[in-house]
Amino acid sequence: MSKAKILVVEDEWIIANDIKDSLISMGYMVSGIAASSDEAMARVEECQPDLVLMDIVLKGQKNGIETVKDIQARYDIPVIYLTAYDNQYLVDQAKLTDNLGYLLKPFKDRELHIAIELALHKRAR
Amino acid sequence: MSLFILLLIGLPIAVIAALFLLFFELNLRLGKQLIDKGFALEGEITERQKAQLEAETSLSERELLLSEIHHRVKNNMQIVSSLLRMQSRRSDDPVTQSILDDSRSRVSAMALIHETLYKPANLSSVSLQEYINELTLNLFDSYGVDPERITLVTDVESISLNIETATPCGLIINELVTNCLKYAFPGKRSGVITLSLKRNEIDKGYLLRIADNGVGLPEDLDIRQTRSLGLQLVINLTENQLQGKVEVQRGDGVAYLVAFSEINYVRRL
Numbered sequence: 001m002s003k004a005k006i007l008v009v010e011d012e013w014i015i016a017n018d019i020k021d022s023l024i025s026m027g028y029m030v031s032g033i034a035a036s037s038d039e040a041m042a043r044v045e046e047c048q049p050d051l052v053l054m055d056i057v058l059k060g061q062k063n064g065i066e067t068v069k070d071i072q073a074r075y076d077i078p079v080i081y082l083t084a085y086d087n088q089y090l091v092d093q094a095k096l097t098d099n100l101g102y103l104l105k106p107f108k109d110r111e112l113h114i115a116i117e118l119a120l121h122k123r124a125r
Numbered sequence: 126m127s128l129f130i131l132l133l134i135g136l137p138i139a140v141i142a143a144l145f146l147l148f149f150e151l152n153l154r155l156g157k158q159l160i161d162k163g164f165a166l167e168g169e170i171t172e173r174q175k176a177q178l179e180a181e182t183s184l185s186e187r188e189l190l191l192s193e194i195h196h197r198v199k200n201n202m203q204i205v206s207s208l209l210r211m212q213s214r215r216s217d218d219p220v221t222q223s224i225l226d227d228s229r230s231r232v233s234a235m236a237l238i239h240e241t242l243y244k245p246a247n248l249s250s251v252s253l254q255e256y257i258n259e260l261t262l263n264l265f266d267s268y269g270v271d272p273e274r275i276t277l278v279t280d281v282e283s284i285s286l287n288i289e290t291a292t293p294c295g296l297i298i299n300e301l302v303t304n305c306l307k308y309a310f311p312g313k314r315s316g317v318i319t320l321s322l323k324r325n326e327i328d329k330g331y332l333l334r335i336a337d338n339g340v341g342l343p344e345d346l347d348i349r350q351t352r353s354l355g356l357q358l359v360i361n362l363t364e365n366q367l368q369g370k371v372e373v374q375r376g377d378g379v380a381y382l383v384a385f386s387e388i389n390y391v392r393r394l
Contacts, residue, residue: 012200018207021214084200106203106233108266 004120005031007049009040009067010082011059015105019053019082019112026113037062037070044071051119054099056083056090065090068097078119082107188248195243202236227303227355230267234260234299238292251291253284253322260295261302261320268306275310277302280321284331290387293362294333300355301335301381309339309378316378325384330369336380348373359383 006028010016016033023030031047034040036059044052052071056064068079080101081094094102100119103111206229213225237260241251257279265272286294298320305318318337325332342348348356348371359381363369369385 012204014204014207014211018211021211025214084196084203106206106236108263110266 003027003029004050004116005029005047006116007031007034007040007043007047007052009034009052009058009064010055011035011057022109022112026109026116028116036060037067040067041070044075044077048075049077050123051116052077052079054079054081056081056085056094065093065097068099072098078123080115080119191248192243195239195248199236199239199243202232202239206232206236226267230264230303231296231299233263233267234295235292237263238288238295242288250285250287253286253291253294254281256291256295257281257298257320257322260298264299264302264306268303270306274313274315275306276317278317278319280319282323284322284324286387287390289390290367290385293366294385297359297362297383298333298335300359304355305335305337305339309337311340314339328386330384330386333383333385334380336378338378340378341375342373342379
């Protein structure tokens with residue numbers, strides 16, 4: 001199987017690059033980094049990733065959950081949320097979208113790796 | 126004659142009637158006063174309820190703000206940690222990598238304090254059980270230690286400390302557990318690290334003990350003379366920051382005993 005392409009949506013550039021490094025060291029391909037909802041939509045259209053890692057707090061008007069709704073209205077791409085916020089309201093909102101995981105930052109590389117493998121596996125079946 | 130009778134009967138009736146009127150008037154006034162007072166009282170109750178609600182709102186707003194600040198402090202520390210990790214990944218020199226990884230681990234230990242603090246109902250004190258659990262999990266993970274090879278046994282009493290005490294205490298635990306993970310079990314050697322934190326009833330302080338059954342410290346190592354930043358941190362944070370005492374016991378492996386008390390500050394918030 002070819003390397004899975006992953007899009008990282010994260011508003012903090014440094015955190016996004018740290019995640020990108022981790023993903024590369026796990027053997028995935030990073031198809032891009034987006035800091036806002038608009039950028040995320042553009043990257044999805046451009047490169048149709050196999051998976052999106054989505055932060056909830058983003059630059060601009062739309063948050064990560066709204067962005068996922070927009071993406072999923074047009075594409076069938078699995079999503080894992082990565083966020084530092086664990087308040088119940090956001091978790092409930094996130095549940096309403098078709099997502100395959102909710103990882104709390106800071107996460108361990110191993111946790112991220114397992115979450116991605118599970119998500120890709122579920123999607124492949 | 127008839128006038129006299131009329132007066133005789135009429136006068137008392139008039140007097141009684143006047144008395145009645147007076148009584149009614151009085152009653153009416155009293156009633157009115159009572160109603161007025163009632164209204165005033167009701168108004169006062171509403172005022173007080175409003176004030177209480179305002180006080181409660183401002184308290185919860187304050188807590189929300191404080192929680193948000195801890196969140197942001199943690200996020201910023203997380204960014205520092207990411208920077209150190211990125212730098213470490215870009216280095217080809219194992220010594221440099223190890224220095225950067227140790228620094229990252231220290232920043233993460235401090236970030237974790239803020240993470241424990243922003244959870245609701247926890248704004249001013251850190252639950253050590255929760256903290257130690259998370260911290261040691263992170264350490265095993267970041268030093269890539271198999272928990273089957275090195276087992277960690279913890280015995281931590283339910284203790285909460287203020288942030289001024291919890292931060293140095295967290296760093297001390299970070300250094301000592303890291304030392305055990307890095308040096309006590311070289312190669313494939315397996316063993317046990319025990320960590321206990323208990324109240325010391327005699328001086329109302331706390332006693333932290335971190336021990337391993339590994340190879341032990343080198344014979345000639347004087348923990349007060351070593352150049353290792355980790356041990357220097359342990360000694361100085363204990364003795365100069367927490368006004369505590371450190372003792373090292375050599376035997377089957379090594380045991381560190383750290384006695385300290387909570388530092389008291391005047392409440393600033």
